[in-house]
Amino acid sequence: MHSIPGRRIILALYLIFLLLPIYWLVNMSFKTNAEIVSTMTLWPHQPTLENYRTIFTDESWYSGYINSLKYVVINTVLSISFALPAAYAFSRYRFLGDKHLFFWLLSNRMAPAAVYALPFFNLYSAINLFDTPWAVALAHCLFNVPLAVWILEGFVSGVPKEIDETAFLDGYSFPKFFVKILMPLIASGIGVAAFFCFMFSWVELLLARTLTSVNAKPISAVMTRTVSAAGMDWGLLAAAGVLTIIPGALVIWFVRNYIARGFALGRV
Amino acid sequence: MDKTVNQKAWFLVLPVFAIVAFSAILPLMTVVNYSVQDTFGNNQFFWNGVGWFKELLDPSSDLGERFFASLARNLAFSAIILAIEVPLGIVVALAMPRHGWTVALCLVIMALPLLIPWNVVGTIWQIFGRPDIGLLGYSLNGLGIDYNYVSNAFDAWATVVVMDVWHWTSLVALLCYAGLKSIPDAYYQAAQIDGASRWAVFTAIQLPKMHRVLLIAVLLRFMDSFMIYTEPFVVTGGGPGNSTTFVSIELVKIALGQFDLGKAAALSIVYNLIIIIVCWVFYTVMTHAGADRDNNPGSA
Structure with a gap:
């Protein structure tokens, strides 16, 4: 049926x-x-295994992976820690301009990266963050923070309000309640939000490529090196591609039981 | 859920506001600034008013022609992939097993394309579609179909569309699957007792339950296809000719290729406005759908 x-x-x-x-x-x-x-x-x-050997022994190749992982991790940590309190506020309270603010956040999730490429380049050059993992991590916050707020708001709303009230009656301070009671209750939601931040930061290329030149070059940009005067090095390109799939596959395996609900952004 | 009014909640939202404002408003101000100025180089700018916007929105000028052409291509692309991915995603979600170890296996395989960096998605299809070394291109040519995405505009479009279906249908399917899973078994039993047909079960039970997640799916798919850049850029580079040059590709060409700041900025602003308007329409529809459901809990 x-x-x-x-x-x-x-x-x-x-x-x-x-x-x-x-x-x-x-x-x-x-x-x-x-x-x-x-x-x-x-x-x-x-x-x-020659193609893989090249990647693992040549620093300019494997440092690409390390650079990518660096900004992805920084971005995930930043996004989640900023989004958590906001998600709680949106889920529990009404305040001046809340709906407009939520919409504005959402609209940033939809903003085309191409629009921001050039201004970001100027901005991060001006504050001396150009070509560091921080520049890419902060740039990716543009779409990951709103997304994390959106997902976490759904999960926080799933926690009955009575739990907050009981905790405050029991004398919990707000920070203590947040860390000791709320966060364990929405642990799966935090996992899902982290998964999505990881995902969208890992797969994005345009901003990551624009904001780095040498020291923080992500793997996706390094991959363009396989085009040379002698033609394409297809084997090497394919090996590099396979290696970029692996982190994603690992992450999926860990969150497999929450994927479905996560993709519905905690709103089923 | 009834919420209490509490202005202090702003303190909890402030960090998010600050970081997103830093990444969104500051750059946007730069863009607005560029869009009303012109330069002859040397960092000397002068006021140009709405000149760039006039040129952009005038289809007879070079810039306007490029903008409207890429916009039309992009809208056609979004319409095609929505028309394929949404029904296909629903069908796949309905075909998913409900219990057992196969569920986890299906979920993992389906989520796999979503976690592949976008340029690698492009690379995969670039290799897969090549007539000389790719399985798809080789087999198609072997079957007597003259397929070459580099020189033939139709083949390039077909490749980009199939690639997007490959890449994103799983997102729609996973969303629908989540919606389907939330339907209690009692609904199906009631339908069985009533002797409802398979189609009736779909239209009366499953589709209404998927309504909200489908809205999210359509919104996400429309937005992401409307600003698609990396995947078609890697596969076709916007060609052959300009046949797969979508708005983002055009924009990056103008901004980072020609360094035509004024034109690029004007295009950025119009592009962003379109996105915000569409986003607002969806958001209103979504919140209204949510409000309806909250008001009549029995009917959902």
Whole structure:
């Protein structure tokens, strides 16, 4: 009664459609360039780890990963710690301009990164943060903080108000109530919000590329190096691509039980 | 939930306000500043009033022509992917298993494309679609279909659309799945007793329950497709010709490629205004839908 006829076939086809391009990338990353260019093979006939070895031994490659992870982590921590109190306020109180403020926050989540690329470049150059992970982390706050507020507000609203009142009657101060009672209650919500901040900061390229040049260059920008005078180094490009999928896959595995609710932004 | 009026709540919101204002209002002021000035280089600016806006909104000028062309392409793109992704996402959500270990497996596989950096998404499809080394391009050409996304505008569009469907349909599906999961079994049992058809169950129970999440899905998908940049840029570079140059790609070309600050700023402001208006419409519809539900808890 719940599902539809032929659901297994539909689902199988869809999952194959999702996995096939990823398989092709993985497949190519284990091939030599000679094999990629000369023949069409469905799996690597002469499997090689050479592409991965290049990435893990060349500093300009692996530092790209470290740089990316740096700003993603900074951004996630910043976004969550700023958003938590605000989410509580939006969920529990009415105050002057609350609806407009919430809408304004939301509209920033939708703002096109292309609009901000140039002004951010000027702004972060002016305050000497250009080419540091902090510049990218702060820039990504533009869309991640509103998103975190939005998600967390949904989860805080799921906590009955009586719990707050009881805690205050029991003599809890506000900060103590917040850390000791509220945060454990919405732990899954915090996890989901962190997941989304991680996700949107990890996948964004335009701002990350514009705000860095050498020292903080993210992996996605390093990947463009594979185009050289000798043509594309497809194997290396594929290997670098595979390595960018892995952190995401790991994070998904940890939050898999909350993904569905998280994607509904805590509002089901 | 009834909320109490408390102006002190502003203190809790202040940090968020400060950090978003820093990232949003300051740069926007720069943009407004650029949009009304012109320069001959050397950091010397002079007042140009609404000149750039006039040029931008005049389809007979070069800038206006480029703007309207990319806007039309972008709207067509958003319409196409919404028309594909929303129904497909609903179907996939309905096809999801409800219990057992397969649920976690499906969820993880479906979420995978969402966590791939956008330029890597572009790279994946760039490789996958190439006629010489990509499985898709090779097979299509093997089947006798002349497919080449680099030289043929239709193929380029098809590739970008399929890529977006691959990338984002799971978001719609996961949202719908979350909505479906919140339906108590009792509803289905009641439907069974009434002898309701499969279609009736869908229109009377499942669709109303998915209403809110679907609104979020359409909003997110519209916005993200309206400001799409990285994926088509990596695959087609906006070409062949200008056939896949969307608004963001055009904007970055003008701003960072030609360094035409005034034109880029005027375009940015109009672009942002469109987004804010659409966002406001959705937000109003969403809050009204929420208010209706709160007022008649029985009907939801």
